[in-house]
Amino acid sequence: MFTGQLPDWLKSLSALTVLSLKKNLLNGSLPESLGSLENLRILVLSHNHFFGEVPDLRSLRNLQVFDLEDNSLGPQFPQLGSQIVTLILRRNKFNSAIPDKVSSYYQLQWLDISFNRFVGPFSPSLLSLPTITYLNIEGNRFTGRLFENLSCNDELEFVDLSSNLLSGSLPNCFLSDSKNRVVLYAGNCLATGDESQHPFSFCRNEALAVGILPHRQKPKHASKVVVALSMSGGIIGGITLVGLIFLVVRRVQAKKTTRAPPKSSIAENASTGYTSKLLSDARYISQAMMLGALGLPTYRTFSLEELEEATNNFDASTFMGEGCHGQIYRGQLKNGLLVAIRCLKVTKNHSIHNFMQHIELLSKLRHHHLVSALGHCFECYSDDSIVSRIFLVFEYVPNGTLRSWISGCAGRTLTWTQRIATVIGIAKGIQFLHTGIVPGVFSNNLKITDVLLDQNLAAKISNYNLPLLAENMGKVGSLSSAGSKENNARVKHEDKIDVYDFGAILLEVIVGRPSSSRNLVDVLKDQLQASITFNGAARRIMVDPAVQNAYSDESLKTVMEICIRCLHKNPADRPSIEDVLWNLQFAAQVQDAWQGDSQSSDGSPSRLSNLRAYS
Incomplete structure (x- = not known):
């Protein structure tokens, strides 16, 4: 400023x-x-x-x-x-x-x-x-x-x-x-x-x-023209x-010509954001953006033909689901890269130019802990330049949602160490959305089903509040803002809305069962608060049975305490995302130290095998 x-x-x-x-x-x-x-x-x-x-x-x-x-x-x-x-x-x-x-x-x-x-x-x-x-x-x-x-x-x-x-x-x-x-x-x-x-x-x-x-x-030739004109001054007026x-x-004819309907295809006027080459060369771009772009293909414009080929003409077998932001298809590009393609039907009459500011912002939302966009495609009506559909191409994340790894679906679950690493990744993704770009992206309506795990079990946030989607569908509010008090505090504490949603995710990671309503979240939060004031046995009752006896009590207590603070009813009393991240990283260090001490103090086969079962 x-x-x-x-x-x-x-x-x-x-x-x-x-x-x-x-x-x-x-x-x-x-x-x-x-x-x-x-x-x-x-x-x-x-x-x-x-x-x-x-x-x-x-x-x-x-x-x-x-x-x-x-x-x-x-x-x-x-x-x-x-x-x-x-x-x-x-x-x-x-x-x-x-x-x-x-x-x-x-x-x-x-x-x-x-x-x-x-x-x-x-x-x-x-x-x-x-x-x-x-x-x-x-x-x-x-x-x-x-x-x-x-x-x-x-x-x-x-x-x-x-x-x-x-x-x-x-x-x-x-x-x-x-x-x-x-x-x-x-x-x-x-x-x-x-x-x-x-x-x-x-x-x-x-x-x-x-x-x-x-x-x-x-x-x-120009010189000859100048000489000729200088010798023919009397003719200039008539000419x-x-x-x-x-x-x-x-000029009248030209104006009529410009009214002719343009091409209905999509790519000509689209502009991409920063490429990976620029991110690596231009040192004035924030370090967060440079780190976030590592390992991602260059953002680019796709043709509709490419996307049709990648999805077998949007065959039903590639359909992944449908939400408030359109249908999602799985596709495979010519280079073998798997992608998720979101098809958004435009509800307002806008030209391509109206969407370009949003597209440039979208191209910058690239981070290890976000499901990042790889490109876009516009489809226009055949008789004018008004956009009829927008296709957003995202990286494909193969290992399902975080909830499926907490609930133990298909016989898989995360250890306490892995759970801390996962929520640290989510917090880093939120931090990037808030501070890694200008303006920040807030009110992301985060849910545990919006957190996907990649092949390395790293967390990636999907369905964050893209301005392009908000422009078309109407502002997407956070579940945490259902009450009138938070609606009034939205502008002043917009970053704390995502902190509450993160607290709800963290709560499910701790207890191992979903909290389907805000009332249930409040009940579980009160139970966590009570367990903190008692002893380790009380906290053991609250924690997911899948990770019992494989965690440091101090680590668990630290995560519980930051979870309770995130779920505070008053947004002003919730911690900043930086505070959340610091506490989680501390809990991870405590857990690592506890595991090292456990292995060094008890090297019996049964003890080591129990630890390996959770590693």
């Missing part, structure tokens, strides 16, 4: 290598003194209110990451050194041409200049930069022709050319069978044969309207008048 201008004393920090001021309320122009921070490698000023020209930063020879997203900077393209790796100018007011020097940024991997007012010819050489993996120029006024024989970098994973004034043909490298490459190009004048493109006349007229030519002529009349007529 910082406000005001950048302080002048920043120039005194000569050894500074990373400066991140993203997501504040800073304003004013960027000071020239930024160019004196010669050791700066990462400069992030995104999501503020800066305006005006970007100072000359060519002296920052070590600068690798430069992020100005969502400000009002411009109009000239920034002057930077050639060592830049990640350059993000998205959502500003740049309205110049891209300088030729950008084509010599041989270390550039990530270039996002979308949603500005850039004009002039698009340079195809950007597609073949040696290290480029992500290129987004959506929502500008770039002109020029693309040709089939253009080359692309083999490592290029994402290209978005949408909503410009490009013509010609799609390069063959866009149409290759690269499984990891996403190419979006709707809203141009390309000869693709589909309805997502405008006619060529539209791009020509729009280019004239903003004072640029769709095709740049050679300099020597201008005729041109204005022609422009008015063509």
Whole structure:
């Protein structure tokens, strides 16, 4: 919540290598003194209110990451050194041409200049930069022709050319069978044969309207034109008048053209979030996000054909269930990866653009203890661009719900050590939802059946409160908020709603039986409270029989105490999720020490075999 201008004393920090001021309320122009921070490698000023020209930063020879997203900077393209790796100018007011020097940024991997007012010819050489993996120029006024024989970098994973004034043909490298490459190009004048493109006349007229030519002529021809015009000054007035009349007529025709219904398929205008490559390279992204993304495939846009093939055309045998957030199918992608596909029928008339902010947030919700999204797919009505269905592709978690492992279904149950590890994982997942991203995700209506276990018995939270689902289905409230008091306290203590739900999960993990109503939760909580004030025998009666005699009493008591605090009726009296996590980790340490002491003090075969039975 910082406000005001950048302080002048920043120039005194000569050894500074990373400066991140993203997501504040800073304003004013960027000071020239930024160019004196010669050791700066990462400069992030995104999501503020800066305006005006970007100072000359060519002296920052070590600068690798430069992020100005969502400000009002411009109009000239920034002057930077050639060592830049990640350059993000998205959502500003740049309205110049891209300088030729950008084509010599041989270390550039990530270039996002979308949603500005850039004009002039698009340079195809950007597609073949040696290290480029992500290129987004959506929502500008770039002109020029693309040709089939253009080359692309083999490592290029994402290209978005949408909503410009490009013509010609799609390069063959866009149409290759690269499984990891996403190419979006709707809203141009390309000869693709589909309805997502405008006619060529539209791009020509729009280019004239903003004072640029769709095709740049050679300099020597331009020189001859200038000379001819200078010698024919008396003719200019007549040509201008005729041109204005022609422009008015063509603009009317162009508006009619834009009303033509777009393509009903789904992929062209979709935007993905941060890829795993960016997460590993851009050090200014939070450590929580970097750790959470490990081991997950890159988030991407899927085609409907891919999902139909993965589910055998959504065959009944792949149907997994249905809830308030749509039907869920199990599928297998071409690379063998198992996925869970949630099919959400849209109930409000929204275009793809309305959902993109939610999609970008969804792509960032990646963590070891969340069932993370791998991609999405939009399906539109055949006669317009209104979305009819959204398909969300999640990782598939094979080992069932936590409840099935507590109840002993199919002869399986968790030891006390494993139960503590599981609830620690759930707490870490909740902590990430609350603090790992901005804004946080709260009121997740967590239930024990929403916690799945993977092949390593690590807990993963599913069905958390995705804003995309809330936007479509209405806000999903927490079970803990049924009472009017908690409804009034929702805004002030929204993080404590999830803490209560976590307490209900923790209660079932302790006692080993479900608590189907809030009244039953209150009864069991009171019984836990009573057992704590007595002795170990009283606590032994409360704990799940499946883990009796295989736990440390101090560990059990610690978990019971934090459970009772989580279930407090007054949200303000419940602990923070960080407090919960600290107590559970302490209980795990106590349990580990107890197990080590037990094995060292009693090495008899019967004692060791009993311990192994629970390990």
